[in-house]
Amino acid sequence: MSGDLRGKAAAVGIGLAGIGAAPGYSHLDLTAQAVKIALDDAGLRPSDVDGLFASNLQNIFAPLNVGEYLGIRPKVTEGTQIGGSSPVAHLLWAVLALDAGLCDVALVCYGSNQRSAAGRLLSPSTSEPLIYEQPYGPRYPISSYALATSRHMHEYGTTREQLAAIAVAARGWAAMNPVAFMRDPLTIDEVLASRLVCDPLTVRDCCLVTDGAGAVVLTRAERARDLKADPVYLLGCGHAHWHRQISQMPDLTTSAAVDSGRRACEMAGMGPADIDVLELYDAFTITTLMFLEDLGFCAKGEGGPFVEDGRIGPGGSLPVNTNGGGLSCVHPGMYGIFTVIEAIEQLRGTAGERQVPGAQTAISHGNGGHFSSEVTAIWGTAATL
């Protein structure tokens, strides 16, 4: 049955705003800037939006704040907060609502001024106490991913150098992305020599802390063909979550991405070999590595050797995180929407110097919490329908 949704909706507008540092603007200002760009891109206006799918880390009732600010009165609204994967997760509800005729224009958006508001950002989601972990002084979320890294290294012999190769590959892509926040050359030695935050992760194994917002407009496929931009079709989307806190994760070397990826692939009728470009949520170097394994691009435990020779960087055989990722492009609290926007950019063929030639299919993979929520979306050009 899930195959019934394949290609039913398409992204017809994308917008980015405030990537990097945008002092003086609120998260809602940045969100609205991205929405304006995305709607202009689609040739639509705010009054055309009747499905709102909004999340952020600053408003418990995010869709209400975003809808009010934009003057949108949606018929369908969604704001499920499952961490950084939330905007990717909202895609599934957007295509369902569009296909059911509950709405005609769906807007998925996210924004944060996390960098500029440093220290003053009180997030309802991150201030939640996890009472059975908190007494031991975790540094969320880094310490949770550090624990997973320690286990992956123990079981599979993954090395810090292999993890550093992921940060170096991301930086290589960022160098070709004019909006990326960190574009200076980076070497494996520099990653290894960086300040340890939670062993074995250094500051360069960790994502940026930036401002930024993103918006994506979707319509049903038949309407998409009449709008300005080349439509990029949602071929599959799958959700999965198994735990909230890292101490409850069943196996720290395998995430629920094995389920979300399988579900997305079943809907799309595709497998890893059919995917041209991967946008994987890289909050930390270990997340890229584990998602390559969990989504089936290499066998479990082989992520380290898989990435160590530049395979995922510019000029490699498998393009991963072509915008520079959360490690080098942008990471404003939640990165999920940016995996979506870069996938669409690549499939439109408008990614400039970093364009993957002839890309027809892409994965956007979102992660939330502490390897907690995993959502996989698969996109394709008209040629894949």
Added chain:
Amino acid sequence: MSGPDAQYAAFLAQGRLRLQRCGGCERHVFYPRVLCPHCGSDDLAWVDASGRGTVYATTVVRRRPEEGGAHNLCLVDLEEGVRMASRVEGIAPEAVTIGMAVSARIAQQEGDAIVVFDPS
């Protein structure tokens, strides 16, 4: 009457590490709950824990000296088959290794009784 969190804390305050064991599937459960996450049964009873465990994953949280300095954070698998966040004390935080055998001890921290581990 008090809920499972408060009961667990009260046992710790008495110097006893107790876990729940499910009458439905006979598995141990941690953290404390009113339903077994394995089988859905509400037949959960408190049993004494062995306190014997193995380090499953470990990190050193590198806090600045004025924030208390570097400290260990780890996950310990107890013999009963449950996993808990904790720290290993008595050795350098970097010296804690995966697979290390450890023993539970109840310590006082900011007025609360918490479970920490020592190398065994």
